[in-house]
Amino acid sequence: LVMLLIPFNNLVLYPLLRRFGFEPTALRRMGYGIAFSGLAWVVAGAIQLSIDGGDAVSITWQILPYALLTFGEVLVSATGLEFAYSQAPPSLKGTIMxxxxLSVTFGNLWVLMTNAAVRNETATRLIASTGLGETAFLMFFFAAFAFVAAACFALYTRRYPLQDHYRSA
Structure with missing residues (x-):
């Protein structure tokens, strides 16, 4: 899906957005990518609530959060790599990359620590007091975190001074 979305975005989606007067800058794409990832977690949490409630849920419902998360990932990762490279002066391109x-590593560690933390007896009791199952709680927690991160990212990018080191080697 990733290999289909990257050319689709570059050849269809971004030109279409430009035609409607919206410039999909790298910073905007990354912010929207974080938000789409959050939306994927909300959908996954809603599906998990149905499962926890005893409903028989078709496995095809996994397609929607998977597609949203993949779309968000393409907007963040592919764009982020390009953006990081374009903002670095020639002597620092390798360091910036x-x-x-390293930021991806920290993100993976955050997920690992969060998953380990919910196994704690105190956390398990707190989660149970919300009326949510552990998995649904995690989905909504990650969604909330993604939405907060997207909002902070959007506020920061309003003041970010763009550099143009893209073609310099």
């Missing part, structure tokens, strides 16, 4: 990969 390594920091991008």
């Amino acid at each position: 390594s920091f991008w990969m």
Whole structure:
């Protein structure tokens, strides 16, 4: 799906958005990508609530959150790599790319620590007191975190001074 979405975005979606007067800058694409990822977690949480409620849910319902998460991932990751490279001066391109990969590592560690934390007895009791199952709670927690991150990202990018080091090697 990723390999289909990247050319679709570049050849169809972004030109269509430009035609309607919306410039899909790299910063906007990344912000929307984070928000789409949050939306995917909301949908996954809603599906999990149905499952936890005893409903028989078709496995095809997994397509929607998977597609939303993949679309968000394409908007964030592919665009983020390009953006990081374009903002770095020639002498720091490798260093900046390594920091991008380091940020991915920190994101993966955040997910690992969050998943481990909900296994704690106190956290398990707190989650149970919300009326949500552990999995649904995690889905909504990650959604809320993504929406907060998208909002913070949007506020920061309003003041970000763009650099143009894209073609310099």
